[in-house]
Amino acid sequence: MFIIWGFRDLDKELGNVEYLHCNRCNNDSTWRLMKRTSWFTLFFIPVIPYHRVYYVYCPICRWSTKVPKEEAKRIMEKN
Numbered sequence: 025m026f027i028i029w030g031f032r033d034l035d036k037e038l039g040n041v042e043y044l045h046c047n048r049c050n051n052d053s054t055w056r057l058m059k060r061t062s063w064f065t066l067f068f069i070p071v072i073p074y075h076r077v078y079y080v081y082c083p084i085c086r087w088s089t090k091v092p093k094e095e096a097k098r099i100m101e102k103n
């Protein structure tokens with residue numbers, strides 16, 4: 025019997041951050057908070073999450089920067 029396993033990253037939008045200026049694309053817009061969870065998969069189904077990071081990103085050019093979990097929590101509480 026074959027066991028097919030692997031790894032996969034899944035992103036989840038968590039809400040708005042603030043109206044910010046992006047130094048990359050030079051636009052002002054409401055940045056978004058995103059959670060990226062890395063999963064161990066079995067037969068292509070995510071079964072065990074092993075790593076989680078939070079990002080804020082510019083919705084226009086998708087440039088992102090990591091934020092610590094505490095900061096992500098603070099942003100979510102404001103939403």
Ligand SMILES: [Zn+2]
Nearest residue numbers: 046049082085
């Ligand atoms: Zn941008």
